[in-house]
Amino acid sequence: MPSIFKKEDIIFIGVILLALGLIGSITLENFRALSRPAQAPLPNIDVKKVMGRIEEAGLEPKEAKFYTVIER
Amino acid sequence: MCKKECELVEGQRGDCLSRMNIGGKLQTLVYGKPCAVHIDPIEKKPLFHYLPGSGSFSIATAGCNLHCRNCQNWEISQREPEATRNMDLPPQEIVDAAIKYNCRTIAYTYSEPTTFFEYMADTARLAHKKDILNVWVTAGFINPEPLDELCTFIDAATIDLKGMTEEFYRDVCFAELAPVLNTLKTTHKRGMWVEMSNLVVPTLNDKEEDIAKLVDWVYENLGPEVPLHFLRFWPMFQLRNLPPTPVETLTMAREIALSKGIHYVYIGNVPGHEGNNTYCPVDKKLLINRVGYSILEYNIEDGRCKFCGHKIPGRWS
Numbered sequence: 385m386p387s388i389f390k391k392e393d394i395i396f397i398g399v400i401l402l403a404l405g406l407i408g409s410i411t412l413e414n415f416r417a418l419s420r421p422a423q424a425p426l427p428n429i430d431v432k433k434v435m436g437r438i439e440e441a442g443l444e445p446k447e448a449k450f451y452t453v454i455e456r
Numbered sequence: 457m458c459k460k461e462c463e464l465v466e467g468q469r470g471d472c473l474s475r476m477n478i479g480g481k482l483q484t485l486v487y488g489k490p491c492a493v494h495i496d497p498i499e500k501k502p503l504f505h506y507l508p509g510s511g512s513f514s515i516a517t518a519g520c521n522l523h524c525r526n527c528q529n530w531e532i533s534q535r536e537p538e539a540t541r542n543m544d545l546p547p548q549e550i551v552d553a554a555i556k557y558n559c560r561t562i563a564y565t566y567s568e569p570t571t572f573f574e575y576m577a578d579t580a581r582l583a584h585k586k587d588i589l590n591v592w593v594t595a596g597f598i599n600p601e602p603l604d605e606l607c608t609f610i611d612a613a614t615i616d617l618k619g620m621t622e623e624f625y626r627d628v629c630f631a632e633l634a635p636v637l638n639t640l641k642t643t644h645k646r647g648m649w650v651e652m653s654n655l656v657v658p659t660l661n662d663k664e665e666d667i668a669k670l671v672d673w674v675y676e677n678l679g680p681e682v683p684l685h686f687l688r689f690w691p692m693f694q695l696r697n698l699p700p701t702p703v704e705t706l707t708m709a710r711e712i713a714l715s716k717g718i719h720y721v722y723i724g725n726v727p728g729h730e731g732n733n734t735y736c737p738v739d740k741k742l743l744i745n746r747v748g749y750s751i752l753e754y755n756i757e758d759g760r761c762k763f764c765g766h767k768i769p770g771r772w773s
Contacts, residue, residue: 426465427465427468429465429466429467429468430467431466431467434467435467435478437538438485438538440538441537441538441542442489442542442544443485443486443489443537443538443542444487444488444489445476445478445483445484445485446483446484446487446488446574447481447482447483447484448457448475448481448482448483448484448573448574449457449482449573449574449602450482451457451599451601451602452601
């Protein structure tokens, strides 16, 4: 039985479906990216230099309190 | 410690500039290293209902977890501890000095004591052993867990409620309102003596509706007996473009608070204003006449109005 679609129509529909799929996945990825909290780049710290300044200033670091956040 | 809950990589310090990740552990850089040490009248905190006329041994270290554009102590609060001139003063020496100079209280003040919590806690616990009381002068931006511990060693507090909107806290102070309101409610509920201050900044939080909102919140959540101090703004730090608060604005704020039922409403940084004085809410007689931080007349006996016997809240001896 002859098909009601010509070969060109099938190729056209295929391309459209592919394009829609591509756009959909890009949109979804963008949405996910926007939903994630922004991540600042890690600072580039010269720890040796910082510690040198602290020592030079006569500061004596001491372990600080660190609280575990209970359910609020 | 505070709602900012900074996550730090090795060598990085928190938003307060005084706490740092060293070797994978959170460390304080300012323990035993105050950059400001003074003996102040307790009225300067301001505390008007707490041991009036007494001296308060006052200390601060560098750093703050807020960055108010109007900060009057920005030279210490907005600096790293390496950039200030610091003393070597361990907790026991503070207590000894407070005794030597006849101070009834030690005040943790000027910058934000929450950022030197460990130093404050150790000093305060030693002070209690010598019958010296502890005063916390704060913006109240602290998490509930450390606040819970703090309530065990602090006796009185001046808590600065800087405005009544999240926008004000975000744009002017780089902080949040909700934790401050929680601090006010918790300290009051736990029985700490609390006085409140509000710096009235022209164009930013000086509208009648701003003041009314603040007063309504105080009345509903803390009651009419918590003293409320409206303080005059003076051009400072990043807000030098604004004028000082007009005295009429402060008078308006005081009148709103009194008309809404708050009993003790004061005006600060305007010496000689009648809003410096304490009046009995029942017979309206003058109880404490103040000029600046000095007391000229005192009509409270055994914590009561000398004229009508009405009990005045606070700690008077």
